[in-house]
Amino acid sequence: LYFKTKDKGLCFLTCAVCLEDFRTEDELGVLQCRHAFHERCLVKWLEVRCSCPMCNNPISAALGLTDSQGHLLDELL
Numbered sequence: 001l002y003f004k005t006k007d008k009g010l011c012f013l014t015c016a017v018c019l020e021d022f023r024t025e026d027e028l029g030v031l032q033c034r035h036a037f038h039e040r041c042l043v044k045w046l047e048v049r050c051s052c053p054m055c056n057n058p059i060s061a062a063l064g065l066t067d068s069q070g071h072l073l074d075e076l077l
Contacts, residue, residue: 016053017041033057 014021015038022028022038029042035054037045042053050059 015041017045031057031059 016035017037018041020038022036027039028036029039030036031042031052033052033055035052037053045053046059051057052059
């Protein structure tokens with residue numbers, strides 16, 4: 001998970017969480033699967049689910065966590 005700002009090479013035009021278009025000045029969160037979202041939307045999403053909002057890829061896999069650690073992370077959030 002990393003954050004980008006003002007990326008003119010962005011492939012995605014709309015945040016899949018809030019369905020609003022990205023603007024040049026938006027801060028974005030980008031997951032290992034390369035899907036991008038508004039930073040604020042991604043943070044709220046990850047408070048509830050530990051998976052990509054687009055492809056449902058588990059975030060624990062991207063962070064190198066085991067399945068049991070991922071489930072624990074789900075329970076903590």
